[in-house]
Amino acid sequence: xxxxxxxxxxxxxxxxxxxxxxxxxxxxxxxxxxxxxxxxxxxxxxxxxxxxxxxxxxxxxxxxxxxxxxxxxxxxxxxxxxxxxxxxxxxxxxxxxxxxxxxxxxxxxxxxxxxxxxxxxxxxxxxxxxxxxxxxxxxxxxxxxxxxxxxxxxxxxxxxxxxxxxxxxxxxxxxxxxxxxxxxxxxxxxxxxxxxxxxxxxxxxxxxxxxxxxxxxxxxxxxxxxxxxxxxxxxxxxxxxxxxxxxxxxxxxxxxxxxxxxxxxxxxxxxxxxxxxxxxxxxxxxxxxxxxxxxxxxxxxxxxxxxxxxxxxxxxxxxxxxxxxxxxxxxxxxxxxxxxxxxxxxxxxxxxxxxxxxxxxxxxxxxxxxxxxxxxxxxxxxxxxxxxxxxxxxxxxxxxxxxxxxxxxxxxxxxxxxxxxxxxxxxxxxxxxxxxxxxxxxxxxxxxxxxxxxxxxxxxxxxxxxxxxxxxxxxxxxxxxxxxxxxxx
Amino acid sequence: xxxxxxxxxxxxxxxxxxxxxxxxxxxxxxxxxxxxxxxxxxxxxxxxxxxxxxxxxxxxxxxxxxxxxxxxxxxxxxxxxxxxxxxxxxxxxxxxxxxxxxxxxxxxxxxxxxxxxxxxxxxxxxxxxxxxxxxxxxxxxxxxxxxxxxxxxxxxxxxxxxxxxxxxxxxxxxxxxxxxxxxxxxxxxxxxxxxxxxxxxxxxxxxxxxxxxxxxxxxxxxxxxxxxxxxxxxxxxxxxxxxxxxxxxxxxxxxxxxxxxxxxxxxxxxxxxxxxxxxxxxxxxxxxxxxxxxxxxxxxxxxxxxxxxxxxxxxxxxxxxxxxxxxxxxxxxxxxxxxxxxxxxxxxxxxxxxxxxxxxxxxxxxxxxxxxxxxxxxxxxxxxxxxxxxxxxxxxxxxxxxxxxxxxxxxxxxxxxxxxxxxxxxxxxxxxxxxxxxxxxxxxxxxxxxxxxxxxxxxxxxxxxxxxxxxxxxxxxxxxxxxxxxxxx
Numbered sequence: 001x002x003x004x005x006x007x008x009x010x011x012x013x014x015x016x017x018x019x020x021x022x023x024x025x026x027x028x029x030x031x032x033x034x035x036x037x038x039x040x041x042x043x044x045x046x047x048x049x050x051x052x053x054x055x056x057x058x059x060x061x062x063x064x065x066x067x068x069x070x071x072x073x074x075x076x077x078x079x080x081x082x083x084x085x086x087x088x089x090x091x092x093x094x095x096x097x098x099x100x101x102x103x104x105x106x107x108x109x110x111x112x113x114x115x116x117x118x119x120x121x122x123x124x125x126x127x128x129x130x131x132x133x134x135x136x137x138x139x140x141x142x143x144x145x146x147x148x149x150x151x152x153x154x155x156x157x158x159x160x161x162x163x164x165x166x167x168x169x170x171x172x173x174x175x176x177x178x179x180x181x182x183x184x185x186x187x188x189x190x191x192x193x194x195x196x197x198x199x200x201x202x203x204x205x206x207x208x209x210x211x212x213x214x215x216x217x218x219x220x221x222x223x224x225x226x227x228x229x230x231x232x233x234x235x236x237x238x239x240x241x242x243x244x245x246x247x248x249x250x251x252x253x254x255x256x257x258x259x260x261x262x263x264x265x266x267x268x269x270x271x272x273x274x275x276x277x278x279x280x281x282x283x284x285x286x287x288x289x290x291x292x293x294x295x296x297x298x299x300x301x302x303x304x305x306x307x308x309x310x311x312x313x314x315x316x317x318x319x320x321x322x323x324x325x326x327x328x329x330x331x332x333x334x335x336x337x338x339x340x341x342x343x344x345x346x347x348x349x350x351x352x353x354x355x356x357x358x359x360x361x362x363x364x365x366x367x368x369x370x371x372x373x374x375x376x377x378x379x380x381x382x383x384x385x386x387x388x389x390x391x392x393x394x395x396x397x398x399x400x401x402x403x404x405x406x407x408x409x410x411x412x413x414x415x416x417x418x419x420x421x422x423x424x425x426x427x428x429x430x431x432x433x434x435x436x437x438x439x440x441x442x443x444x445x446x447x448x449x450x451x452x453x454x455x456x457x458x459x460x461x462x463x464x465x466x467x468x469x470x471x472x473x474x475x476x477x478x479x480x481x482x483x484x485x486x487x488x489x
Numbered sequence: 490x491x492x493x494x495x496x497x498x499x500x501x502x503x504x505x506x507x508x509x510x511x512x513x514x515x516x517x518x519x520x521x522x523x524x525x526x527x528x529x530x531x532x533x534x535x536x537x538x539x540x541x542x543x544x545x546x547x548x549x550x551x552x553x554x555x556x557x558x559x560x561x562x563x564x565x566x567x568x569x570x571x572x573x574x575x576x577x578x579x580x581x582x583x584x585x586x587x588x589x590x591x592x593x594x595x596x597x598x599x600x601x602x603x604x605x606x607x608x609x610x611x612x613x614x615x616x617x618x619x620x621x622x623x624x625x626x627x628x629x630x631x632x633x634x635x636x637x638x639x640x641x642x643x644x645x646x647x648x649x650x651x652x653x654x655x656x657x658x659x660x661x662x663x664x665x666x667x668x669x670x671x672x673x674x675x676x677x678x679x680x681x682x683x684x685x686x687x688x689x690x691x692x693x694x695x696x697x698x699x700x701x702x703x704x705x706x707x708x709x710x711x712x713x714x715x716x717x718x719x720x721x722x723x724x725x726x727x728x729x730x731x732x733x734x735x736x737x738x739x740x741x742x743x744x745x746x747x748x749x750x751x752x753x754x755x756x757x758x759x760x761x762x763x764x765x766x767x768x769x770x771x772x773x774x775x776x777x778x779x780x781x782x783x784x785x786x787x788x789x790x791x792x793x794x795x796x797x798x799x800x801x802x803x804x805x806x807x808x809x810x811x812x813x814x815x816x817x818x819x820x821x822x823x824x825x826x827x828x829x830x831x832x833x834x835x836x837x838x839x840x841x842x843x844x845x846x847x848x849x850x851x852x853x854x855x856x857x858x859x860x861x862x863x864x865x866x867x868x869x870x871x872x873x874x875x876x877x878x879x880x881x882x883x884x885x886x887x888x889x890x891x892x893x894x895x896x897x898x899x900x901x902x903x904x905x906x907x908x909x910x911x912x913x914x915x916x917x918x919x920x921x922x923x924x925x926x927x928x929x930x931x932x933x934x935x936x937x938x939x940x941x942x943x944x945x946x947x948x949x950x951x952x953x954x955x956x957x958x959x960x961x962x963x964x965x966x967x968x969x970x971x972x973x974x975x976x977x978x
Contacts, residue, residue: 194935
């Protein structure tokens with residue numbers, strides 16, 4: 001058991017003074033469900049969990065922790081994949097789950113004002129009767145909450161055309177480290193002063209706690225159509241992606257799956273994917289009726305010209321849904337191939353797709369671990385799934401090394417170490433590769449500008465210079481690529 | 490004459506040690522051209538002007554000033570309209586004009602890497618042979634530089650569809666207050682860590698000095714078509730704007746002009762605008778051939794259904810250019826109606842257009858000053874031009890009061906005090922109305938995180954709490970709307 005200082009243990013009765021009895025969880029049984037988020041390789045039981053029911057209670061908790069120097073980790077739905085909501089043994093885990101009201105849908109301004117615990121999909125469901133929807137659609141959209149989406153700047157299949165979370169929110173109400181409330185952004189399309197709305201989005205809970213989000217809503221497109229193209233080589237599929245975008249068409253979604261992923265998905269959901277293909281592309285086009293017809297024809301021609309062996313165009317919504325079904329089931333499907341998998345998330349310039357996929361193939365042989373590729377090809381956001389068995393000695397270690405090499409590769413071609421899953425606890429070392437000390441120092445200054453006592457989600461997202469220096473020293477000794485094992489928290 | 494401290498006057502010989510002789514200007518004759526930017530109501534001769542020719546020289550100047558505590562105002566082309574580049578009597582005016590190379594055009598990644606002094610239009614011209622262009626197009630695009638565009642987060646006619654500067658840049662190289670260089674953003678579509686790229690964009694020279702910009706390039710659309718619709722009322726034109734966007738069409742540009750602006754433009758460039766109309770809309774649609782045809786048909790129907798008295802569709806590029814010509818000449822055309830005009834810049838939620846234009850009309854009568862409206866209707870970015878004669882006693886004062894009332898109106902309906910011109914020196918008081926002390930305090934913290942000694946463009950963009958408090962106190966005494974005269978710098 002962790003020993004707590006008097007400071008942290010006396011915080012529990014003080015929290016009970018502020019909140020209803022059911023809103024403070026402190027028994028081991030109550031705490032256990034909060035020990036990890038979607039990245040379950042990292043686990044830590046928090047000191048205490050609080051579930052405030054309104055903004056005032058959030059403020060009261062934050063103020064109390066500020067006075068007593070107790071760290072806080074905020075948590076949305078806990079679907080994050082980089083350990084951003086991993087608790088601290090000496091800290092408060094502040095769940096926003098009870099702040100789950102849709103406050104207002106403003107049809108004139110095409111926006112919705114919601115609390116952070118509202119599920120991503122629930123916003124679109126509430127907007128549907130008005131012909132509107134919220135565009136960013138992470139795979140976890142049934143479960144994940146909008147507050148978590150803001151913290152991670154989440155993307156999804158449709159962010160190629162419609163942008164990330166930051167492009168789809170107008171305004172945030174935020175509780176700062178000292179309990180003060182600020183409003184960032186405005187209801188209009190721009191805001192004066194520094195762009196703190198953009199700065200805050202994707203800051204992984206280190207700068208403040210979101211208590212209200214105003215999102216943009218978009219009109220549902222008149223028509224949507226899905227194409228599936230099969231290829232005898234991954235390179236040809238990659239080239240097709242560049243050519244479609246190069247033709248000035250931005251599809252609503254443009255996804256690639258390689259053979260291992262295709263076979264796993266087909267085996268799992270039986271949607272008729274061509275299991276002999278080296279790669280498939282799934283392309284969704286949306287817009288007005290005419291526009292969709294024209295784009296589908298153009299894309300079909302490009303696919304064939306780039307060597308697609310078959311191109312299938314969904315004839316109705318039902319067939320479109322079927323073609324998507326395999327992609328949507330790809331992660332669990334791949335999960336059936338091996339006891340464990342490690343889902344990577346890196347972004348590269350689109351033109352480097354064939355080269356990077358080829359190098360991943362080589363690394364797969366080098367580490368003797370299979371890898372399935374399922375990803376947002378249109379925006380160059382890779383999701384290699386490294387298959388391993390944690391019960392076989394050394395495999396987890398090899399998987400992590402392999403993953404680190406993939407990230408290093410992303411950085412080398414001008415990309416970045418996370419597309420949409422965030423840094424959290426998982427990618428702290430990769431941040432040392434990505435950034436110079438001057439840039440990290442600037443990150444610390446920004447953190448300090450919001451949270452001078454370092455109480456909000458400490459130890460996440462931005463590595464210390466000390467950690468990076470140690471990592472750097474190791475490289476010099478070993479003369480290797482800069483990714484040793486990822487430290488355990 | 491301003492008296493300079495020993496500290497600041499000894500900086501000139503030190504600058505001469507660092508830079509070529511022709512790169513340090515210090516005589517009154519040399520300094521005079523730099524005394525103002527596009528907002529010529531504010532003038533101040535700087536202590537010295539430097540024109541570094543490369544990044545190393547910029548760094549050397551910034552390091553020197555850092556060591557000696559001398560403030561720096563960076564300046565691009567000097568076309569800014571809010572006095573953001575107004576010099577300081579005791580400071581260095583650092584012009585980026587000599588850093589004007591287009592370093593690289595990357596066709597695969599569809600981006601251009603350029604120095605900050607490159608003119609906005611020069612980027613599109615360099616990209617044109619490859620069928621690409623840079624989308625944001627401020628009215629001043631012939632003259633304004635990309636570094637200034639980044640500082641102000643500039644928009645333009647096409648930002649309705651293609652976004653502001655922040656949506657069209659990938660990466661920045663920045664010299665910080667202490668002379669260190671950081672790279673913000675990446676060549677891929679997302680970057681890890683806090684979004685300092687977005688934070689920096691629009692920060693008006695307060696956080697660092699841009700020395701390299703990587704911009705996104707877009708493929709030139711296959712076809713572009715312009716429609717002009719005339720209306721008997723401003724409200725009907727405003728309603729048309731909402732209806733077009735509500736139909737799910739995002740035109741490339743959607744501009745409105747009122748009668749005074751129409752007549753001034755027609756008188757000036759004779760393009761055949763209907764001078765009896767209360768308002769006209771100019772709508773540009775771009776995309777593939779089919780898409781444009783369909784959108785033009787839909788928009789035409791909407792315009793007629795909303796009561797347009799005439800709708801004219803340009804039959805070729807020449808006619809399109811002609812229709813735009815009046816809009817592009819509108820500012821100088823209005824300039825012929827009165828000795829002076831005061832160009833306002835505020836943004837409102839689109840749905841409030843008719844109401845706000847109506848209130849501006851009332852204010853025009855109250856202040857007995859004519860106002861011409863020429864603006865980006867599609868994104869709710871107003872540019873009322875208040876006509877006055879500075880030589881008639883009290884008119885400038887009335888114009889400023891009128892302008893302040895317009896901004897207050899923008900804030901009241903949920904908008905903001907600047908769409909694209911920035912705060913600079915002009916709108917410091919308006920910032921006090923827009924933001925609470927908690928938000929301003931957060932802005933100060935962010936500034937401090939980048940520039941702890943306050944040497945970069947001090948006195949601009951973010952007002953002091955003291956200034957806001959004084960302003961607030963005045964209101965309490967007078968019981969007026971919160972905009973007294975804008976203080977002179």
